[in-house]
Each structure stands twice: as C-alpha cells, then as structure tokens.
Amino acid sequence: MGSHGIHSLTFTILSFLWLTSMESCFSQVDQQDPQVPGFFIFGDSLVDNGNNNGILSLARAxxxxxxxxxPEGASGRFNNGLTMVDVLAQLLGLPNLIPPYARTRGPALLRGANxxxxxSGIxxxxxxxxxxHVSMNQQVANFARVVQQMRRAFRGDNNAMNAYLSKCIFYCGLGSNDYLNNYFMTSFYATSxxxxxxxxxxxxxxxxxRQLTQLYQLGARKIVVTAVGGIGCIPYQLARVNPRNRTANSQCNxxxxxxxxxxxxxxxxxxxxxxxGRLPGAQFVYLNIIESAKDLVTNGAAYGFEVFDKGCCGVGxxxxxxxxLPLQRPCPDRSxxxxxxxxxxxxxxxxILGKKAFSSNSATDEDFLNLESYAQKETCSEELLVETLVKKGLQGVSLLSYGSTSTSPTNVKLALT
Structure with a gap:
C-alpha cells in the first residue's frame, strides 16, 4: 500500500469517549445504539472499500x-453500492460505515478500520x-501498527486496551483469490x-x-470467519467453464x-x-456463505431476483x-x-447476505452463533465503564496516525426491509 505519512494528533480521548457515550445516550429514538465499540475488517474485493484506490493495480473500482x-459514488467498493460488511456495520448499530485503513487516522481507529x-489472499x-495489493499478512501487520498506536494511547495499560478490543468484532473473509488468482490460474502460477x-x-x-492466531495475540477475541463462496458459479467462471467440467445438474466449474x-x-x-480451547477466551463465528448464496438462487423469486448467471455490468x-469497464452502462434494475x-x-x-449472517438461526447458514447473539449490546452504562477503564491514561495523549488524507467516515443509513 506504500508508505504513509506520520501525523501527530493530540487529543483528549477521555473527552472523545464521553462525547461518544453522550451521543449514544441522547440519540434519536429510531437510532440503534452500537452493539460493539469497534469493527475491524480483513479480506479481499468482496469487502474492500477503497484501500486499492491509490495503488498500481488492475483490481480497482x-x-x-x-x-x-x-451516495458517494465510486468509493472503491467493487459493486454498485453497499458491501456485506457495510450492512453488518449498520445492523451492529455503528453510527458510520467503517472507513478504509488507507484513509483512517487518529481517534477514528478506535471505532474500527477496513x-x-x-x-488479496492468504x-x-x-x-x-x-x-x-495488500495480502492478509500485510493486513495483519497494518492492524499491529494500529494496536501500537492504541497501546500508546492507553499509556501502556494492556489490560484496559485488551478489555476494549475484546468487545470489538473482527471479520475475516479470504481464500477466494487463492483459487481464482492463484491455484486455478495455471498460466501464471505453479501451485496447481x-x-x-x-x-x-x-x-x-x-x-x-497462523494469521488468525496473530490477530488473537494482538487482542482479537470475537472473530467472524467466512467460508469461501461457490466461485465456480460466478459469471467469470460460467463464461469460461469447459463443458467437460459441467455436470447434468450444473453449469458451474x-x-x-x-x-x-x-x-x-x-x-x-x-x-x-x-x-x-486452542485459543482460550476466543469466540469464533463461521459463516457458511455458500449455503446462504444457494438460498438466494433456490428462492430467488421470493427475494426479487430474476438473473443469477450474468453480471449486471460486464462484457462477453x-x-x-x-x-x-469505465463508464459502461449497467443493467437498469440492479435489484x-x-x-x-x-x-x-x-x-x-x-x-440479504448481511441480514442472514447477522440474525439467521438456520444451521445451514451459520454453524455457530449468529452475529446478533454474538455481539453484546453496549448500553450507556457500559460506555461509561469503558471510560472508567481507561480514565487514568487517556487524557491529553498524542496518538500517532498513519494515513494519506483526512476524511470523515461515511454515514449511510440503510432501509433494511
């Protein structure tokens, strides 16, 4: 991702936490309180929201x-609008969509980063x-830098910092490119x-x-891990599949x-x-995204879908x-x-996938707890408890931040029907 400028930003984190808790306590009736203090996201283009914008890559959107x-147009998300983690952030009650790490600095990092x-791949x-691109190893290293900043902010009080991180949710969704852009790309890679x-x-x-264990060692305790989707059935593969790889019941690879x-x-x-028990105190959620996607196809009409085998925008x-392609006219009705x-x-x-991941009770969707039961709701009193935990070390500290530009987190409210 390249080197980042280092900026020193002095602020009173205690005041920041107080303002955050007061905002939560006096929010409008129809605004959901945050269920977690922070949300950290690791993955590939399915959840990238702008980290590739400033690098030399064909994988840009x-x-x-x-x-x-x-609302902001072409932000770097690889679709027409919200990603699944954007939906999860809204369902978790977070006030803003989680910003990309490449453009996040200072106190915003306490609320999470993408x-x-x-x-990228494993x-x-x-x-x-x-x-x-930024591989998973590099993404973990970037989070380690964030933890170092947080440790300085907490004045070396690891107990307070770990208590904070233990309430955050960590989302990890990788592996697709290790097959699409590695193992099954035989002209470029020898792994097959x-x-x-x-x-x-x-x-x-x-x-x-090893990578997930490193996140655990850095303080992650609530970790969501997604299965790799049925990438043999995406339009890219349907356009290329050799007839001998098809079956009587499937057009997929x-x-x-x-x-x-x-x-x-x-x-x-x-x-x-x-x-x-391999990672004491850890709580993992496994999201079986393949089964969720199968449901969208099997019951597509009920969800309003009519086209399952073609991209809304593409060629061939x-x-x-x-x-x-740039400025290409997409299909008129993306829904x-x-x-x-x-x-x-x-x-x-x-x-739909985000809502299913968050609240579904079906064993075919998630093999463990869903995110709704996984996230413990942070009440106003719990916000003040976090303030008490860090009170002695957070007044007037200097938090080093790494970022190219200062941007405000995106605030987009969903109408989830």
Whole structure:
C-alpha cells in the first residue's frame, strides 16, 4: 500500500469517549445504539472499500459505474453500492460505515478500520497477476501498527486496551483469490502443479491459522470467519467453464467448487478447534456463505431476483469475460441481479447476505452463533465503564496516525426491509 505519512494528533480521548457515550445516550429514538465499540475488517474485493484506490493495480473500482447506487459514488467498493460488511456495520448499530485503513487516522481507529484489499489472499503471491495489493499478512501487520498506536494511547495499560478490543468484532473473509488468482490460474502460477487440491487447502489453512492466531495475540477475541463462496458459479467462471467440467445438474466449474469444499471443511474444523480451547477466551463465528448464496438462487423469486448467471455490468458471455469497464452502462434494475459484475454480488444480494449472517438461526447458514447473539449490546452504562477503564491514561495523549488524507467516515443509513 506504500508508505504513509506520520501525523501527530493530540487529543483528549477521555473527552472523545464521553462525547461518544453522550451521543449514544441522547440519540434519536429510531437510532440503534452500537452493539460493539469497534469493527475491524480483513479480506479481499468482496469487502474492500477503497484501500486499492491509490495503488498500481488492475483490481480497482474507483470509477463509474461502480458505486452507481452509493451516495458517494465510486468509493472503491467493487459493486454498485453497499458491501456485506457495510450492512453488518449498520445492523451492529455503528453510527458510520467503517472507513478504509488507507484513509483512517487518529481517534477514528478506535471505532474500527477496513484493511481489505482487492485481489488479496492468504498467500502473499496471490493476486500478483493483477498488480499491487495488500495480502492478509500485510493486513495483519497494518492492524499491529494500529494496536501500537492504541497501546500508546492507553499509556501502556494492556489490560484496559485488551478489555476494549475484546468487545470489538473482527471479520475475516479470504481464500477466494487463492483459487481464482492463484491455484486455478495455471498460466501464471505453479501451485496447481506443486499441490493436490487437498494439499493446497492444507497449506492455506496452515497459513490462515497462523494469521488468525496473530490477530488473537494482538487482542482479537470475537472473530467472524467466512467460508469461501461457490466461485465456480460466478459469471467469470460460467463464461469460461469447459463443458467437460459441467455436470447434468450444473453449469458451474465443479472442479473449483470441489476444491473449495475441501478448504471450507478444513476451515470449519479449524474454527471448532479455536473455540474448543486452542485459543482460550476466543469466540469464533463461521459463516457458511455458500449455503446462504444457494438460498438466494433456490428462492430467488421470493427475494426479487430474476438473473443469477450474468453480471449486471460486464462484457462477453454471461457479462463475465471482461469485468465492468469505465463508464459502461449497467443493467437498469440492479435489484433483479444476483451479480453486479463478473465476480461480485450486487448491493441487493449483499443486504440479504448481511441480514442472514447477522440474525439467521438456520444451521445451514451459520454453524455457530449468529452475529446478533454474538455481539453484546453496549448500553450507556457500559460506555461509561469503558471510560472508567481507561480514565487514568487517556487524557491529553498524542496518538500517532498513519494515513494519506483526512476524511470523515461515511454515514449511510440503510432501509433494511
């Protein structure tokens, strides 16, 4: 992501926390109080909201018609509007959408940051075919820098800082590009010749386990981990699938889907091991995004969808051979499309997926607690408790911030029907 300027910002965090708690206590009746103090996001283009805007990469979405339904326009989100984590942020009652780490500084970091980067993966080399990106290893390193800033702000009081971080939610959604832009891109990568699908999944899970453990060591306790979706069925693959890889019941690339199944099965077992004492005090949620997406297709009419195999914006067969081009005219009614482009869901799909992840009680959607029961609601008294925890070390401190420009967090309210 390049080097960032270092700015010194002196502020009274105690006053900031007091103002935050007062804002929560005296909010309008129809405004939901935050259920968590912060939300930190790690992932790829499915949740990237602008971290790739300033780097040399083909994996960028800061041009029209991306963002056509987003109030700020082309923000760097890889669809027409909100991502799934935007929806989750709203459902968690957070006052603003979580800003990208590349443009976040100072006290805003206490409320969370989005570290996700388009084309990124669990492996460092994943996505190199598209240019620069921020891999999961680098995303974790960026969060470590944030923790260092927070530690200075808490005057070295690790107990107070860890108490704060233990209430935050950490979202991790990676792995898709390790298959799309690595293992199954045989002209650019050798991994498919070096590993069987099972061995590759095992290697990915070993790396991912280390990365998730590092987040735990940095203070994360409530961690949401998403399964890799059915990427053998996205328009990009439907436009390219070899007929011999199709089955009588599917037009998808089942070779990819079978490989994904191996990875997801191992990921579920990894999450179970974390919850069963491997990482004491950790609470993991496993989101089975494949089953949620299958429901959107199976019951598409009930959700208002009519088109499941084509992107709303793109070029070629299934609008999936080339992704959405600058100034290209997209479909007029995005609400009827499951996919925005060759790879990414529409805002309409993300709203449904976010709501299902947050509150569904179906075992086919989430194999553990849903986020609604996972997030403990922060009342006004709990906000004041956080203030008390950090009172002795947070007055008049200097918080070093890393960022290119100063921006206000996006404030977009959802009408979730």
């Amino acid at each position: 800061n041009y029209a018609p991306y963002g056509i339904d987003f 570290f996700a980067s388009g084309a 492996r460092d080399e994943t996505g190199n075919n598209l240019g620069a 010749r070096q590993y069987t699908p099972a061995a590759y999944a095992a290697s990915l899970l070993q790396d991912y386990s 089942e070779d990819i889907n079978k490989a994904i199944y191996i990875f997801n099965s191992g990921l579920l077992n990894l999450v179970k091991s974390f919850n069963n 067969r299934n609008n999936g051979e080339i992704t959405c 009827k499309y499951l996919f925005w482009d060759a790879f990414h869901p529409t805002e309409a799909a993300n709203i």
